[in-house]
Amino acid sequence: MKKLAVIGQYGEGPAYLTGQAVKTVFTANWMMGRFGADQVEIVNTYSWKKHPLRLLTGVIGAMSRCANVMIFPAQHGVKVFPRLVAALNKLFRRRTFFVVIGGWLADYLQDHPAVARAVKTFDGVLAETETLAAALRSVGVEKASWLPNCRDYVPPAPKTVGATLPRHVCTYSRVTETKGIADAVDIVKRANALLGDNVFFLDVFGVIDPAYKDDFAALCEREKAVMAYAGTRKASETLATLQGQFALLFPTYYEGECFAGTALDAFLSATPLIANDWKYNAEVIRHGVDGFLYPYRDTAAAAEYLAALYRDPTLYAAIQNGCGESAHTYSSDVVLSGLAAQMA
Numbered sequence: 001m002k003k004l005a006v007i008g009q010y011g012e013g014p015a016y017l018t019g020q021a022v023k024t025v026f027t028a029n030w031m032m033g034r035f036g037a038d039q040v041e042i043v044n045t046y047s048w049k050k051h052p053l054r055l056l057t058g059v060i061g062a063m064s065r066c067a068n069v070m071i072f073p074a075q076h077g078v079k080v081f082p083r084l085v086a087a088l089n090k091l092f093r094r095r096t097f098f099v100v101i102g103g104w105l106a107d108y109l110q111d112h113p114a115v116a117r118a119v120k121t122f123d124g125v126l127a128e129t130e131t132l133a134a135a136l137r138s139v140g141v142e143k144a145s146w147l148p149n150c151r152d153y154v155p156p157a158p159k160t161v162g163a164t165l166p167r168h169v170c171t172y173s174r175v176t177e178t179k180g181i182a183d184a185v186d187i188v189k190r191a192n193a194l195l196g197d198n199v200f201f202l203d204v205f206g207v208i209d210p211a212y213k214d215d216f217a218a219l220c221e222r223e224k225a226v227m228a229y230a231g232t233r234k235a236s237e238t239l240a241t242l243q244g245q246f247a248l249l250f251p252t253y254y255e256g257e258c259f260a261g262t263a264l265d266a267f268l269s270a271t272p273l274i275a276n277d278w279k280y281n282a283e284v285i286r287h288g289v290d291g292f293l294y295p296y297r298d299t300a301a302a303a304e305y306l307a308a309l310y311r312d313p314t315l316y317a318a319i320q321n322g323c324g325e326s327a328h329t330y331s332s333d334v335v336l337s338g339l340a341a342q343m344a
Helices: 019-035 052-065 081-092 105-111 113-119 130-138 181-195 210-222 235-242 261-268 299-311 313-329 332-342
Strands: 002-008 040-044 066-071 095-099 124-127 144-146 167-172 200-205 227-231 247-250 273-276 291-294
Touching (some): 002 019, 002 052, 019 332, 040 052, 052 081, 124 332, 130 144, 181 200, 210 227, 261 313, 291 299, 291 313
Parallel strands (some): 124 144, 167 200, 200 227, 247 273, 273 291
């Protein structure tokens, strides 16, 4: 009997740069390191709608061979995977774990009682924030608990931003309207105005949402003096990329936001983070310690923080030190060891 089945998006390439895929790949790889690669079986759910029979046979096979099962569904898969695993588990009797992606599940379960019944059968429902775990318990998911996002901890390498202008700042997320890309442009323009020079230039990293493609192209053309699209990066390239950035802007107002992996990337690369005070960001980012939170979509306030980091090298160094502390708090060995112990 193998130790663990992982059911989620697992692979490499542009299709696997979403928060869901990054979390699935990282967790699965960490578990392989803990238990051995031969003890972890993967059922890749990418494009599962095109291959439903392959998905079904893959899940049945994995559950027949593995003592523990983890699922990583996003907003489409949640309609199917919890009910499928719960139904099959009446036969297999495995320990099952639902890894929650994003911050929307509690509201969703109230409107989808069949899914809620299935989720309540899991041995662990692992939410990214304490607030979401409490919200899930309030709707009857008694085994909801906190499992924050995490990364392998390595001491941050020295910054490579250089002393010449402009200093590069970035967004590092999906490129959609509600990730606040236009707000990031406004932050940079306002900060430059405060400093009386073209001090900052915005690099936009990430996969472009097809629904935002035309608007984003127009934004890039209109604001090309202060921004440019910088393409995508592999997960393995993230830290090196961010080490060349002066700061990371996170102006998201995406409704499904929870514990953003972007924050962890900022901590690990010692890149000061300036974030919209939205959803669960205040549970992750310690204002004035490892980054800054600004009032909802108040780009003027965000620009003040960005300008302050430029004016005050002592403040910049202090925020970098705070990033290092937070990176250790959310290290994979700290976060995942307790979960792995439940699978022993």
